[in-house]
Amino acid sequence: MKQYKSWFFILILSVLTILTSVAYYASSQIMFFKLREIEIIIRRETRGKRMNLEVLKNMPKNELKIPSKFGYDIHSTFYHPHETNHWMVLLHGVSENSISSSKYVHMFTDMGYNCVVYDARRHGKTGGIDSTYGYYEKFDLESVIERLKKTYGSDIRFGIHGESMGAATMLLYAGELSNEAEFYISDASFARFSEQLTSVYQSISKTATAPVLFFTYLILKLRSHYSIYELSPIKVIDQIEQPILFIHSKKDKFIPYESTLALYKKKKGPKKAWYPERGDHVESFNRNQKKYRSTVQSFIEQYAGWEVRSNHEQ
Structure with missing residues (x-):
């Protein structure tokens, strides 16, 4: 025995x-998943004609290192080509970096707004040992917004756009920490x-x-x-009073668009959704640029009342 x-x-x-x-x-x-190299992202976005390096290079901007609450610096870039108090804060997805947000910088500055992009925790030039998919990242978003208001005035008006992990981070920030943004644009977030x-x-x-x-x-x-x-945006989505535009490709093989369907269903108050038929994960803009812009533009005009440029100057 x-x-x-x-x-x-x-x-x-x-x-x-x-x-x-x-x-x-x-x-x-x-x-500690592998991160995409900056050169690869630049080559991908340039070849796809979604990023104009010359335009970004010459655009008025400030590059700042913002202290994180967790002991590292958040590398950020504040693009301010316009005399306006309207700002968009842009959050990239997992394994990417702020260069991935360049296509949205072009789109929103073209609409007449200024933009903030930054490298998420452990991504790009931002410090941090591990990635937490929004748990600690939401506090970094809070720090970036605090610096935005401190630098450009407490009277600024801003919206937030995030894709994938960036979208989840944005929703967790809005549902758990602060509801200061006038609106949110969630592109392909997970629900749980x-x-x-x-x-x-x-x-x-x-x-x-x-x-x-x-x-x-x-x-x-x-x-x-x-x-x-x-890490469950769906648990806090009903705490977000501001308007949310949900975007998610129906052919997304990484995060099923049913995740966004569940988020949309539980969201109370003003909301709008677009589920394009083309594109895999966070490819809605790449495959449907004109429709993406028009959808975002009509949402901002309807729910925020911001004036949007009708021409496409870059």
Whole structure:
């Protein structure tokens, strides 16, 4: 009997060791995923004719390092080509950086607004050890907005545009921290990070069983000090009183557009949605530029009352 108990203990210990090892590796992939190189993003956006480096280079701007509440600097660029107090704050997606937001800088400055772009935690030139998909990033957004008001006046009016992780960060900021923006534009946000993460891991690995996922989420909490279940824009979406424009391609293979459908359904008050038929994840602008702009423009005019330029000057 004692021998059986010893073998049973060894078996359990071995299983736990294997589960912990696999889960530790998986949590590392979540925290420290590979980032896209800046040169690759520039080449991609330039070839796609979505970014004009010469225009961005000559546009009046301030590059600032904003202190994060977590001990690192947030690299940001404030584009101010117009004498206006209307600003757009732009948040990029996971593995990208602020250069990815250049196409939106062109679009919004073309409409007559100034823009703020910045590298998210651990991305681009911003510090930070790990990525948390909006949990700590929402506080960095708060710091950027505080600097925006401090630098350009407390009377500024601003909206926020985010895609993918940037959209989720924006919604968490609005639902948990502050409701200062006049409107929000959410492009391809997840509704619950736990569901998104489970779906991704189960699609790429047969080891993504319930026990492995449980240990992964547990180790992730121990290492990054947050629970993935706290990353749920859908839990706070009904706290956002301001208008939200939801955009999500129906053919998105990474974050299903049903996530945005759920967010839209739960959102109270003014809202608008557009679900284009073309484009994969955060490709709605790339595939439907004219429709994207007209949808955003009509939303801003209707819900914020901001004047929008009718010509396309860059």
